[in-house]
Amino acid sequence: MLSRPLNRPLSLSLLRGRWTGLAGTFAALCLGAAILTASALLLTSAGPRVPARYAAVPLLVRGPGVPGEENNFAENPPWSPETTEALVRALASVPGVAAVVPYRDSGPYGPDGGAARSGDGVRVIGLRTEPGADLSAVRAAAGRAVRGAGDGTARVLSGEDRAEAEPAADARTRWIGMQVLTAMALLGGFVSVFVVASTFAFRVVQRRREFGLLRVAGATPRQVRLIVYGEALAVGVVAAVAGALLGAAVAPALGRVLVTAGFEPASFDVRLTPPPVAGAVTAGIAAGLLGAWSASGRAARVRPLEALRDHAAGGTPMTRLRWITGGTAVAGGLALAVASASAREDSLVNAVLAAAMALIMGLTLLAPVTLPPLVRAFAWPISRTAVGMLAGRNALAAVRRTAATAAPVLLTVGFTVLVTGMVRTTAAAYAMGSPAADQAEEDRLVWLFTLLLVGVSAGYSGLAIVNTQVMAASARVREFAVLRLSGATRRQVIGATAAEAVLVTGIGTTLGFAVAVPALLGMRAGLSQKAGAAVPLVIPWPAVAAVVTACLVLAAGAATLFTCGAVSPRRPLFTRSGKGA
Structure with missing residues (x-):
C-alpha cells in the first residue's frame, strides 16, 4: 500500500510528467469556462434598465x-x-x-x-x-x-x-434578447459541461494501464481515485480561472454584437459582477471532477493484473446503473419531445432543448450498446479493402475511444439540426399569420438568432472534435508502431486512421439526427396546434451539410496530421524504454 503522505506528491509528479497529454483537457475546460462566464454575464446584464x-x-x-x-x-x-x-x-x-x-x-x-x-x-x-x-x-x-x-x-x-x-420598443427588444440569451446560456452551458466531463473521462480511460501499474505497486482503489481527483482539481482550477478571465474579457464585445444585431436596446451594456464569474469557475471545476469521478471509479475497480492489458482498446460492460440512467434519460427525452407539443409558446424553445439534451445524455450512456451495430453498418461498404477493414475493426474494438470521438460530432450535428430546424420551422409557422411587411425584419432576426446559437454549440464542439481526435491519436503511437512492424505501410496506417475518423463522423452524424428529429417533431406538433393548421418541418439542408462537411474535415484532418507525425520515416518505431516513439 502506498503511504498516505505520498498521495499528493505522487499526484503532482504524475501531473508534471503528463502535461502534454493534459493540454487537451485544459483547452476543453478553459474554453468551456469562457463560454459559461460570457453567457452568465450577458444573461445577468439583460434585466430592465432605467432609461x-x-x-x-x-x-x-x-x-x-x-x-x-x-x-x-x-x-x-x-x-x-x-x-x-x-x-x-x-x-x-x-x-x-x-x-x-x-x-x-x-x-x-x-x-x-x-x-x-x-x-x-x-x-x-x-x-x-x-x-x-x-x-x-x-x-x-x-x-x-x-x-x-x-x-x-x-x-x-x-x-x-x-x-x-422604458419605451415599449426597448421592452420588446430586451424581451427578444432575453430569449436569445436564455437559449444561448442553456445551450452553451450544457455543451461546455458535457464536453469537459467527457474529455476528462476519456483522458482517465486512456491511462488505465498506468493506474494498473500503480495497483500492482500497492496503491489502493481509494488512492487511485485521490490521484485522479487531485489532477482534475489542479488542472480544473487553473483552466477554469483562465477561462473565466477570457469570458469576462470577451463579454462586452459580445454585448455590442447583440445591440448591433437588434437583440438588445442601445442602453444595454455588460456589467462585470463577481457572482456569474464565480459560478462559471465553480461549474467548470465541478464538470472536470464529474468526468474524473465517472472514469476513476472504473479504473479503481479493475484488478491489478487485469489492468495491465490494453484496456484503451477494450469495451466497457454495461453496468446496472448505466442501463438505468441511460434508459431513463432516453425515455425522459422522448417524453419531453411529446410534451413540447402542448407547451406554452414562451417555454417551447426550452422544452425542445431539454428534450434534445436528455436524448444526448441517454445515447452517450448507452454508447456501448448503440455503437457496435452502427460501426458494423458504416464499416460494411469499406470493409473489402485492407484499410477499410482495419478502420472498422479498430472502431469496433475500441468502443470507448469511438464513443469519445463521436460525442463532439453528435453535439455539433445534433444541435445544428435542432437549432436551424427549430428556427426555420418557427419562422414558417409565424409567416402564416404575419403581415408581409413585418416578414423581412423577422427573417433578419431569425437568422441572426440561428447564427448565435449555432456559433455557440457548433463552434465549441468543432474545437472539441479536433481536441478528442488529437488525444485519441496521441495514445495510439505504440499501436501505429506495431502496425508498421506487422507489415503495414505508412500510407496504410495514415489511411486507416483517416477512414476511422470518417467512420466516427458518420456515426456521430446519425446519432445527431436521432437526437434532433424527435424534438423537432414535438415542436412542429405544438406549433401546428397553436396555428390551427399543419406547419411544415423545415430543415435547412445546405447549412446542415456544410456543418457535417466541416466536422468531417476537422476530424479526418486532425487525425491525419497527427498520424503523419507519429509514423514519420525520421521517427524511430520504439524508444529505448520499449514504448512507441
Whole structure:
C-alpha cells in the first residue's frame, strides 16, 4: 500500500510528467469556462434598465401598465391635456419638489410649460427634488397628490423601479434578447459541461494501464481515485480561472454584437459582477471532477493484473446503473419531445432543448450498446479493402475511444439540426399569420438568432472534435508502431486512421439526427396546434451539410496530421524504454 503522505506528491509528479497529454483537457475546460462566464454575464446584464433620459430625475410618475409580452408590448396611452395640466399643478405643490418635467416621446417639455399645456404624447412626468429632501417622503406625498388630481391609477417610481418607464420598443427588444440569451446560456452551458466531463473521462480511460501499474505497486482503489481527483482539481482550477478571465474579457464585445444585431436596446451594456464569474469557475471545476469521478471509479475497480492489458482498446460492460440512467434519460427525452407539443409558446424553445439534451445524455450512456451495430453498418461498404477493414475493426474494438470521438460530432450535428430546424420551422409557422411587411425584419432576426446559437454549440464542439481526435491519436503511437512492424505501410496506417475518423463522423452524424428529429417533431406538433393548421418541418439542408462537411474535415484532418507525425520515416518505431516513439 502506498503511504498516505505520498498521495499528493505522487499526484503532482504524475501531473508534471503528463502535461502534454493534459493540454487537451485544459483547452476543453478553459474554453468551456469562457463560454459559461460570457453567457452568465450577458444573461445577468439583460434585466430592465432605467432609461438614460430619466437617469437625472429621482422620481417618475407613470400611467398604469408595463409594456410586455402579455399586452403585445403596447405603449400606454398618453394622458389627456386636462389630466396632464392637473397632474403638473398638483405635483408642483408637493413639498420637496424643485421642478416638474413632463416627458413626451421626443423629450421633456420646455421650462416655460407652454408645450405641456397641449398634453400631446405625455406618458411620464419627472420630479426633481430639492437638495436634502427626503426621497421616500416626497414619493409618498407625490402619490397622494396624484390621487388628489383624479388619476388613481398612476404610479410614482423611484430607484430601480424607474426601469418600468422604458419605451415599449426597448421592452420588446430586451424581451427578444432575453430569449436569445436564455437559449444561448442553456445551450452553451450544457455543451461546455458535457464536453469537459467527457474529455476528462476519456483522458482517465486512456491511462488505465498506468493506474494498473500503480495497483500492482500497492496503491489502493481509494488512492487511485485521490490521484485522479487531485489532477482534475489542479488542472480544473487553473483552466477554469483562465477561462473565466477570457469570458469576462470577451463579454462586452459580445454585448455590442447583440445591440448591433437588434437583440438588445442601445442602453444595454455588460456589467462585470463577481457572482456569474464565480459560478462559471465553480461549474467548470465541478464538470472536470464529474468526468474524473465517472472514469476513476472504473479504473479503481479493475484488478491489478487485469489492468495491465490494453484496456484503451477494450469495451466497457454495461453496468446496472448505466442501463438505468441511460434508459431513463432516453425515455425522459422522448417524453419531453411529446410534451413540447402542448407547451406554452414562451417555454417551447426550452422544452425542445431539454428534450434534445436528455436524448444526448441517454445515447452517450448507452454508447456501448448503440455503437457496435452502427460501426458494423458504416464499416460494411469499406470493409473489402485492407484499410477499410482495419478502420472498422479498430472502431469496433475500441468502443470507448469511438464513443469519445463521436460525442463532439453528435453535439455539433445534433444541435445544428435542432437549432436551424427549430428556427426555420418557427419562422414558417409565424409567416402564416404575419403581415408581409413585418416578414423581412423577422427573417433578419431569425437568422441572426440561428447564427448565435449555432456559433455557440457548433463552434465549441468543432474545437472539441479536433481536441478528442488529437488525444485519441496521441495514445495510439505504440499501436501505429506495431502496425508498421506487422507489415503495414505508412500510407496504410495514415489511411486507416483517416477512414476511422470518417467512420466516427458518420456515426456521430446519425446519432445527431436521432437526437434532433424527435424534438423537432414535438415542436412542429405544438406549433401546428397553436396555428390551427399543419406547419411544415423545415430543415435547412445546405447549412446542415456544410456543418457535417466541416466536422468531417476537422476530424479526418486532425487525425491525419497527427498520424503523419507519429509514423514519420525520421521517427524511430520504439524508444529505448520499449514504448512507441
